[in-house]
């Protein structure tokens with residue numbers, strides 16, 4: 788792992804997926820590994836969908852927040868604000884497409900995101916969810932930069 792977690796640079800943040808200040812949320816912790824943003828995360832026992840497998844909506848939430856946070860980290864890196872993020876650099880999800888390749892077992896998963904394209908305010912991010920190194924879910928998220936809300 789290189790550097791601290793991306794979410795630590797986004798506080799205060801009560802977002803259900805990525806807010807470290809939301810004790811009821813998913814509490815993802817993402818970090819740079821080369822040009823990819825990585826997160827390792829373990830489901831709670833009550834997050835099942837199909838018996839013994841992760842609920843698909845949780846997979847979508849993980850991909851959503853991990854991808855948007857990756858885009859925010861990328862934009863800050865490009866702007867030279869890697870250590871302390873620029874509070875004006877804020878993004879939301881515009882569009883998200885999820886493909887469920889295989890059911891996700893109820894143990895630790897790894898998310899891997901990479902920035903595929905930047906066009907003006909739009910950041911296209913590809914993220915995979917892997918279980919034991921095998922791709923189970925993939926997502927394409929369009930993060931859109933906006934003026935800071937809240």
Ligand SMILES: CCCCCCCC/C=C\CCCCCCCC(=O)SCCNC(=O)CCNC(=O)[C@H](O)C(C)(C)COP(=O)(O)OP(=O)(O)OC[C@H]1O[C@@H](n2cnc3c(N)ncnc32)[C@H](O)[C@@H]1OP(=O)(O)O
Pocket residue numbers: 796797798799800801802804805851852855856871872873874878879880881882907908909929931932933
């Ligand atoms: C020291 C640092 C401290 C920082 C502290 C921060 C604390 C918190 C930090 C971090 C939290 C991170 C939180 C992560 C959040 C997780 C993900 C979510 O749950 S987000 C919630 C769900 N998403 C929404 O609610 C969006 C709702 N939609 C909107 O607000 C607008 O529609 C918005 C912003 C998406 C676009 O509206 P416009 O008026 O600003 O801009 P227009 O001109 O319409 O679009 C700009 C460009 O984007 C395209 N675009 C717009 N919407 C699109 C869409 N849905 N799909 C595809 N393209 C779209 C347009 O075609 C346009 O492209 P062309 O420039 O012409 O090429």
